[in-house]
Amino acid sequence: MPLYNRRPELVPPPAPAPLGLAELLGYVRLALHQQLADSYWVVAEVAELTVPRFAGAHCYLTLTEQTIDGRGTPLKAQARATLWSQRYQQLAPAFERATGQPLRAGLKLLLRVQVRFHEQYGLSLDVVAIDPSYTVGELALLRLRTLQLLEEKGLLERQKLLALPLAPQRLAVISSPTAAGFQDFVQQLQEAPYDFALTLFPASMQGDEAPASIRAALDGIRVRRGHYDAVVIIRGGGSRTDLLAFDEYGLAAAVGSFLLPVLTGIGHERDEAVVDLTAHRALKTPTAVAAFLVERLARLEAAIFGLGEQVVAQARRQLSQRHARLDQLSGRGRYAAHRQLDNARDALRERARQATVAPREQLRQLGLSLGRFRHQLPRAARRALAQEQRRLRQRGRLLLRRFARHHQKRRETLLRRRYQLQLAMERQLHRAELRLQQLAVSGKH
Template sequence: MPLYNRRPELAPPPAPAPLGLAELLSYVRLALQQQLAESYWVVAEVSDLTLPRFAGAHCYLTLTEQGTDSRGMPMKAQARATLWSQRYQQLAPAFERATGQPLRTGLKLLLRVHVRFHEQYGLSLDVVAIDPSYTVGELALLRMKTLRQLEEKGLLERQKQLQLPLAPQRLAVISSPTAAGFQDFVQQLQEAPYDFALTLFPAVMQGDDSPASIRAALDGIRARRGQFDAVVLIRGGGSRTDLLAFDEYGLAAAVGAFPLPVLTGIGHERDEALVDLTAHRALKTPTAVAVFLVERLARLEAAVLGLGEQVVALARRQLSQNHARLDQLSGRGRYAAHRQLDAARDALRARAHQATQAPREQLRQLAVGLGRFRHQLPRAARRTLAREQRGLRQRGRVLLRRFGRHHQRRREALLRQRYQLQLAMERQLHRAELRLCQLAASNELLARIKLPNQPVTGQPNKR
């Protein structure tokens, strides 16, 4: 017998009533609303993007993140996200202004999202904010600010408006003389079948001193800019940090405002430095710059050779046309010469006939004129003789009158001279008489002085 009574076996609890899918998903939605905060900042990459196709439409994104699980196995997290129309119109332009690029796939974003769960559409994220500084980083923000300054001053397009010579062979090179990129550039040009004149302006191509060193080299080139066709700025490859010097505003502005075309080959394959944007042409590597210059000369040579062949073909074509034209003109010339010769012969005959008639007529007219002159000559001689005789008589009377007047004037002049001579002689005689009287008085005085005993006439005797 059993030592104790068996307990009655309990009946299993009844199984819970099955839930409908909508009810279960409703529980999930409520649990998420109670357990999760209102919003979260999430870092994710945009793997798919559907932009609005018309005004008022929404933007749909697929966000992903590559990671590992607790066992170290690769894992990819993925979620759908929505930018509603009103927020998209606010966030998308602001993001593009801050980063310089629109929303696109491949960007890594820092987003503030609301977690949403819907029974029909499942889990999704509502994007309420985007932090552009996370996407571009601090250096990228500085780069965008510098880019805007360059654009405001028109330095992004000034170099591109310069005309690069068809054959740039006189090159001013800015580089480090020991850089591998410079050696590759020189070797590439030396292997080319063209002659390049290279002038190296050494500069520091890496570090804090690089922008000032490159600007000093540009100043040296500016002073001799008439000696060069273009400027080549090259360096070897490097990390993104090594290339930060080429994003410096002063260097980019100096390149953009330089009076000669500047070609850059800074040695980066992905990123584009600000110096590349302000330069006339940016190429990836120093070797690419050399290849560009060689290909430019090769194209010019091919164009010149092609033009030479065209000139030769055109010259030959024109020569053949000119030969045919000359043959045609020579035939016309011979025909015209024969016609002109016949016409000249006819004209010569007519002129010969006229030449014989005209002298005869002239001789006849001369004979008639001589006959008239023979009869007219005696009468003309008599008339001329009578006219000359009258003239002689008239001139004789004129001479006689002139001689009488001249004789009268001469006689009067002689009389005046005679009177003047007589007057002068009388004056001389009078002066001579006065002198004689003076001499006589003097002699008398002398005589009295010599005879003192004799009283002087006219004076009383004093005793």
């Protein structure tokens, strides 16, 4: 007999039959339909948007949200959404009228959506309503943050501190070359009596590419900033949607930090774009910018003419005063000249009198001196003559002695030469005689 009873072994239940994927996804769709409400209000950002290309087409969106899960890890939620054609025809125009801009990527929206799950296409959302007031608030908040950031960096007032030249005529214009506003601007300046040098820097003035295009034009002007007096940013009129590009922070900061004064004529009458607030001066339209420039030159011309008239009047007053002063000085000069002439005549007469007195005195003194010399001259002549006679007698005796010595030396020399000649003649005669004797002896033989 066994010590204990063995329990019967439990037979495991048979495993459920595997489900097909379509059946499983059907369960998911059914569970979602049973657990979720008919629709929900959802806040999400539009990451991508495909606008219908033809009537009857649908609008497809990719909604996203950056969030943090329970463990603090950044999480990016993302879902596909569809705005069916009929609803798109109703919601899109209403949204643009309320917010001033069309549905586009980058907007943060408050949407009412229905959750849809399809076995083939997966999870998606059907957009049934859009609350534009939420987006308006987001845009206003974004504009406020942009203005605060510009103010923190000192870019709202920096352009105002730049000095606009008194006569800005060398203008760098940023605009679309085909824009009607640009043509109006050019025509109004051409009709003005002043000469303006315009250099166009083409740029796209609306759409998502407008901020980058305008910044590129500013970069092109920066390297040649010495050639221009000011920068003009103009575009024709447009809807509020067309002006959203001018609220972009990067473009507003580029305008606020630019080294030349920037004038804007963006073509709006009621609202100011952020670029208008950072520019040196904001005018409503391109023609208003042209009128401002022409009026500035007109005021300068009037001021110059006024100053010219003041200069002429002042010059006339100065000339009149100088003429009066010159007449006064001329009278004083004539009077002083007459006085100087009279004084000179008196001095000349005195000098003439003194000139005649002095020569007379000199002549008298000379006459006295001549009288003394006349008496002294015979005695002086006799003394001089006696001295000269003594000198002549002394020189005569000296010459006589010198002549006697010279005559004695000459006589001795002549006697010596005569003796030498006689001696030489005797020798010659003696030789001749000897020669004759020799000749006579030789003749005999």
